[in-house]
Amino acid sequence: MDRSARPEKEKKSGISLRKKRSKMSKIKPTIGAPKLVPMPPMPGARGVGQPIAPPGAPPQVRSRDKDRVADMVKKRMSTRFTMIPGEGEDIPDIPAMPSIPAALMAGGKGGLQGPTGPTGSTLDVSAFRDPAFDPEKFVSTVLADASNEEIQDYQKRLQDIRNRASTDLQKNVFVNRTQFIIISKEIDKLKGEMRTLRSLLTDLHANTSSLKTESSFSSTASDVQARKAANRSSVADLNALHMSHLQALWKEVEGAQKFLPSVPGRHIVVDSRNWIELNAATWKARRIVHMVLLNDHLLVATVKKKRTDNNPNAGGRPMPQQIKHVAEKCWALSDIEMVDLQSNRKGVSNAINLRVGKESFVYQNDDPGKKADLLRQFKKSSDELRKAMRAETEDSMRRRDSVHFLTGRDPLLLEHGDLLNSLSAQGAGTAFFTVDGQTKNLRYIETRLDDLDEFIAHRKFDEAVAEVSSMRSLGQNLSKSNTLVSELINLKLDERSSKLASIITADLVANTGHKSVVKANITWLVKLDYEDRAREAFLEARSKLIKKRTRQVQFEGDVSAYISQIAIVQFTLIKNTVEIYNTCFDHRLASALVRWAHIHVKEYIELLDRQLETVNPESDVYKSCMDFTKSHSAMLVDAGLDFKELRRPVVRKSRARAAVGLGLQ
Template sequence: MADILVKKLTADDFDAEKYVQSLSHSSVGGLELQQQRQRVLQLSKETSALLKKNVYNNYMQFIETAKEISQLESEMYQLSHLITDQKSILSMMLEVTISGDKGPGSGLSGVQEAVQEFEDPQEARLRQQRENRKKLSALLENIEGCSHVLEEPERWLVYEGDLVELSQDDYSGQQRVRACLLNDSFMLATWLADRRGPVRYRFETLHLLDALVPVNVKDRGQATNAFKLLIFPDARAFQAPSPKIKSEWLEHLERTKKDRVAAQQKQPTAEHRAPVANPDSENPFLKQQDSVGSRDSQDDDETNPFSWWSSSSAPPQSQVPQTPEWMQELPEDLDQAIAQRNFEDALTLIQRAREYFTQAPKTLVNAEMKRGVETRVKTLVSVVRAELAASGERSLNAGPKAARRAVNILLQLNKQQMACELFLKYRTAILKSALQRLRLEGDTEVYIRHLCAVYFRNLNDTLNEFNKVFASCKSCLPALVVWAGDSMNSFASKFCQHVFSTQSSLTTVSECVSLADHYCKQASKTGLDLRFALHASMSRDLERRVASARDQMLDAIKLRAQDESWQPTKFTDERQLQTFMEEMNDIGVAGLNEYLTDALVLGLTSSVLELVRVMVAFVEDVLRLLVVWPDAQQLLADSLTAVLEAQLHQCKAAVQHPMLKDKVSSCLCDAQR
C-alpha cells in the first residue's frame, strides 16, 4: 500500500488538488479520511528521515563540491582579468597603428574621420537623422502599442532612458517609465513587471514639444535628481538615476525645443525661396530676352481683366487650419460633464468631436486630441457601468425604467454588447433580491403562488423593457434568450426544491405545476415561450412522484386486504346511504344504485369503495399533469394497470382461501365490478 502511494505522489503528472478530490469522493466518512491522512504523514516522516540519512552519508561530497565551485569561481575571475588586459593592449595597438582600421567599439577609421571632416554639414545632419530614425524603429520594437508613432516620416529619436515617475504630493516613487525624446514630441511608456520577452513596455502617452516645458526641481529628502515637465493642464515629475543623466535630459529637452522652433520659423521662408539659378543665366543675350519677356508679361498682366482674380484667389501654401476654440476646451468640458453625471451633455460633446475628427485633416495635433477624447469615452463608459451595476437598495428597488438612461448612453456610444450584458445582469440582481425576500409562510401551494407571481412579473417587465430599449439591436436577442433560459432554470430549481423535496401530495404537486404552466402561457404572449424549459426541468421529478403515488396505492391494497372481511357494505339508515351516493357523484362515480342488493345494503366491499376513491383522485391529478408532461399518459396507463392487477390478485387469493368459502360471492362481485 505504501509503495502504491509513493508511486502516485512521485508521478510526473501528479496533481495535489485532483488527488485530494479523488480521496474525498472515494472515502466514506471521516474515519477513512483520517486513515489516508495518517498514511501521508507517515510517508512524509519516512522521506524526511531518508533525506537526513543521505545528507549525513554524503556530507563530505557536499564539502568537496563546494570547494571545487569556489576554486572554479576564482579561476573565472582571473580569466576575466586576463581577457580585460588583453583587450586594453589590443586597443592601444590599434590606436598606435598607422594604416590599419580600428577595432569595433573603438571609433571610426582614419579614412572615415577624414571623410567626415570634409563632409557637408547638411548631409551629415541628414545622415544622423537617418541613424536616429533607425534607432527609434529598433527602440519601438520593445514597446507595445506604439506603431502610430512611426507614422510621421519626419520623426526621429533624440534621447531616451529609464526614469521613475514621482507623485506630485510627496514626490514618492510611483512607477518605472521609459522616456523617449523625439524631435517633435515626448513619449512615455510604462514598465511591465510581469512580462517576459523583448516587449517590456506599454505605450502610455505622446506629448507635443510645443505644449511641454521642462523645469528643474531641487533635491528634497529622497527625491533627488528630479525634474518636472509642465504639460498643460497638468504637470508630471520624474527622477533620473544620476545628476549627470538629469542634466542631459534637461539639456536635450531645451535644445530640442529650440531646434523645433527654429525649424518651424525656417519652414515658411523656405517655401518662398527663389529658385536656383540656371547656368544659362550667364548668357547676356538670354538676359536681354528675359528682361523684354518680363516687361511684356507685366504689360499683359496689367491689361488682363482676369489677372486680379487669379492672384487674389490663390490661397497661401503655408496656411494651416487651426483647431477651433470649442475643440481646445472639449477635454475640460467632458471631465466636468462626467463628474457632474451629465451623461447626455458628455455624449453630445463626444459625438460632436467625432464628427470634427472625420472631417479634420490627419495631423499629429488632431491625433493626440482624438486619443484624449477616446480616453474620456472609456471613463464615461466606466462611470455609466457603475451607475448600471446592481448594488445597493436604491437600484434594486427601482423599476424597470431605472436602467434605461444608462443603457441608452452605452447604445449611443456603440457599446451594444456591453449595454445588453449589464442590463441583463441588472435584471438578474433585481430578480434575485425579490426572490430572497419571499418568506415560506403557509402551505406549499401559497408559497408557489407568490413565487410564480414574483418571477413572471419580473420576466415580463424585463422582456417589455428589452423590446423597447434594444428595438434596433437585433444582435442582442440571442443574449436575451440565453438569459431567459438561465433564469427559468433557476426558477425551476427553486420550484422543484419546495414542491418535490417536501412531503407534498400528488394533488398539491399537480396544482403547483398547473399554476406554473398557467403563468408560463401568459408570459409567452410577449413573444418568448419558455414552457419547454419548465417541462424539461420537472419531468424527472414528476415521474418519480407519480411512481411514488402508485406504490402507495399498491401498499394500501395489501394492507386493506389483511383487514378485509369481504362483507357487503351496509348503511344504518337511508340518510347515510344518500350522503354516500352524493359523495360518489361529486368525485365522478355514478350509477351505484344498481349494486344495491337490499334497501340499505351495497353489494361492494369497503376495500373496493376506498380503492375507487383513491384511483379517481389519482387519475384526476395525473390528467392535470398531462398538460405539462405529455409523456405521463403511458405512465398513467401502466400505473392503473398495476393497481387493478393488484386488486384482482387479492380477490383471487380470497376466493381460493378455504376459510372464506361462504364469502366467495362477495369476492367474485368485487372482481367483476
C-alpha cells in the first residue's frame, strides 16, 4: 500500500528524480575540435623553461609525491597481522645453505678457472675425494675455455699425481708388510690361547658338575674294589680283558661290531640294562633299550623278542620267550650331552636326557642306582676323553711348531732317517743358536728359506745367489756349535741350490750369443759351486750352435764357395767361443776349451775331405779350398789356438790308410 502511494504523491507534487527522455532525445550532441589535456609531469622530468639536470644528478621528485609515498609507508608500517595460536609451530627451521664443490667455485672468466687450473695454480686433490664427484661436469667446468697446451699440461699433472699416489701406495704396502706378519703371528698365538682357555673353562664346568654328582651319589664299596683290582692288573691282561669284553658285546648285540670296531684302548665302562625310552613330547613309554657306555662312545640297542614256536617242550611246559639286542644308535661322547632330569614331572622319575645336536632323547630306569652310576661314569669318561683330545691338540700344535712341520715340505728329509730322528728327539724348542749376537730358532732358518724361494720364483738370481752364499757361511759357522742345525741348513740349501743352478743353466743355454748374459750366468754358477756344469753346458750349447749354423749354409754346386762359407762360419764361432770362455772362466780350465776346439777342427777336416773326395788335387778348386782353409783358420791363431791340421791340411792320407786297413788296396 505504501509503495503504490508514493508515485501518486510525486505526480501530484510534480517532483521526480528521473529525467524526461522526450526532452533529452530532442537535443543532438555536437562534436568539437580536439583539445590538449594537461598531464602531470613525470618525476624527474623538467618543465618548460627549466634547466637540464646534469648527467650524474639524482632525479627530482615533487613534494606532493613525497608526501604521498610517506603516507603509504606509514600506512603499511602501521598494519597489524594477527597470528592464530599454534599456527606457526609446525614450520621447520630455515635449511642450511648447500656447500658448493671446490671444482665449481670459479674465480673469473677466461682460461681455466678455480684452484684446479693447470696453468699457474695448484691442483686441488680434495675435489676428487668428494663422493658426489662428477668427472664430466668437472671437465666441462674446469677445461671449458682451456687451450690445447693447457689441456695437455693439466693431463700431465694429473698423471704425475696418479704416479705419485701409486708409488706412495707401494711404499706403504712394503713398509707395513712386516707389521702384517707380526700381527698375523700374534693372532695365531691369541687363537691358541683362546682355545686353551675354552678347554680350561670346559674342564672347570665338567669338574664342578662331577663334584655335584659325586656329592649326591657316593660310590659303593664294589666300585672301589673293582677300581683297585683294575689297578693291580697288568697292561697286557687289561688289553686282553677289554678285547674279550668287546667280543662278548659283538656276540650279544647284533650290529655292534659295525658301530664299534676294534680300536686300541677302546673298552666297555658300563653295561646298563632295562632302560625305557620315552617320547620326548608326550612322556609315554616307547620301547625297552640296552645302553652300553664305552670310553669313547655310547651304544643304544633295542630289545626285541625272537619268534618262537608255541609248542611245549618235552616236559609239557611252554618254552621261555627269547629276546635279542639290536644296535640302533651309537654316538661319540664328545657329541653327547647327558642331563639328569629331576623328579619334577608327574609320573616321571629316574630319567635322563641325551642331547645330540638338535635331537633329544629321554630314557628312564626304575633303579636310581643305575641312573647314578651311568651319570657318574659318563662324566668321568667325558673328562678323560676331553683331556686326551686336548693333549692330542697340544701335541699337534707342538709338532706344527717343531721340526716336523718345518721340514714337512722337504721330502728329501725322509731319506735321511738319522737326521730326522735327531731333529724329532731334540725338537724345535731346544734348537736355538746365535746369529750376530741374537738368539734364533729354526723359524729363522725357515723364514730365510722362504725368502730364497721367493727370489728363485721371481728369477732374482743375484739376490738368490747372495742368500745362498750367506746361508752357506751361516751353516759353516754353526758346524762346531750346533751340528744338527748346520746339517739341516746344508740339506735344505743343496736342494734349492740345485734347483737354482738348473734354472740358470737353462738360461745360459738359451742365450749363448750374448756375452754379458753368458758372463752373468756363469758367474752365478761359479758362486754356487757349479763351475763344471757351467763349462759343460756352455761348450755343449756352442757345439749345437756351430752345427746349426753349418747346416744353414746351402750348397749350390760351387765347392770352393761352399768350403769358404763353412770355414768362415765354424772358425768365427770357435774364435768367439774362445773369447767368451777366457772372459768367464779361469785360465786353469783352458785344457777343456782346447780339447773342444780340436774336436771341431777335426770335424771340419772330415767335412773338407768329403767335399774334395772327387776333386783332383792338382785342380784349381782343390787349391782354392786349401787356401780358404789356411786363410780363415788364421783367426784361430789370433785367439791363441794353433793346430797343425790347419797349417797343412791333408785330406788324402786318412782315406788311403783306411783303404789299406780294409784290404782294398
